[in-house]
Amino acid sequence: MRYAPGTATLHCPQCGHDAPIVPAPRSAATEELDFDSARRGTVPEAHAEVTRVTPCPSCGAQVDFPAGEHAARCPYCDTAVVADTGLSRHIKPRGVLPFAIDEGAARQAMRDWLGSLWFAPNGLRDYARKGRQLNGLYVPFWTFDAQTRSAYTGERGDDYYVTRTITRDGKRQTVQERRTRWRNVRGRVQRFFDDVLILATPSLPKAHTDALAPWDLSELAAYRPEYLAGFMAESYRIELEEGFAEARAVMDRTIAQDVRRDIGGDHQRIASVQTQVSDVTFKHVLLPVWTAAYRYKGRSFQFVVNARTGKVQGERPYSKWKIALAVIAALIVAGIAALVYGQT
DSSP states (O other): OEEOTTSSEEEOTTTOOEEEOOOOOTHHHHOOEEHHHHHTTOOOGGGEEEEEOEEOTTTOOEEEOOTTOOEEEOTTTOOEEEOOOOEEEEEOOSEEOOOOSOHHHHHHHHHHHHHTOTTOOHHHHHHHHHTOOOEEEEEEEEEEEEEEEEEEEEEEEEEEEEEEEEEETTEEEEEEEEEEEEEEEEEEEEEEEEEEEEEOOSSSOHHHHHHHOOOOGGGOEEOOGGGGTTSEEEOOOSOHHHHHHHHHHHHHHHHHHHHHHHHOSSEEEEEEEEEEEEEEEEEEEEEEEEEEEEEETTEEEEEEEETTTOOEEEOOOOOHHHHHHHHHHHHHHHHHHHHHHHHO
């Protein structure tokens, strides 16, 4: 049986039978784990699991294939993969965003996106018309919560104007000149960060997944394996500490904005920021995408569809012939315009 996107049921494609998924309490989806304990390797057994994962020989993605499936194609690079018996112990997902749109809707979204691309090779449009199968995939993410308190030093700049008399083109004029008065400042800001979302795999370009946002994390369901039935899931390859380092960078950028607002004035200079981070917690969550990989002249190009909203992101090749023809056409139009202008 397969999970039916947009429902709370498992569906049998052979006989049409539906079976409801008994949901776990939603509080289980929002339960946070202590970061310091996990970093020391003391994750409780209840929050760990062992799954069969198969690394792609081309891109290295570690894909958890559905039970009983022994051969497939990598959802990221379209390389043939044969499932092995490799086992991986990792932190169990706490929450999952179930698929909301089915493959047909995702394919239409991708077809519309491909059709909007300028200078795309004809083979790319043929790919869209052939309706090749998309892969439903759960992508691993970390979310981090943290309380931060920051002390800063810097300078506040306030603009003021002075009146000057100048001579311009032989005429005396009165002008206003803007100047900035700077003074030293110091202060404190604090912020609680909730669900800073960090991609936990290098298999997808981060620019793509960032562009698929926002994700409706308020709709996270408690993890149940039934939601993964019929789909692939990738194990995280960016470990917890590395993920938190990236989350800190996100937090620091937000804290810098808070500091600038706290300094006020017309201009701000930040000299130093000392941040204390406490009460750090995390979750491992799975977010759904439809993926396709297109090969063009020996290269693999990825397309990713947000399986909640239908938003599409991807890589695309360019047709040199189409670009050359467009340049020639532009030169011809410019030449005709110049000829007509010269005769008037």
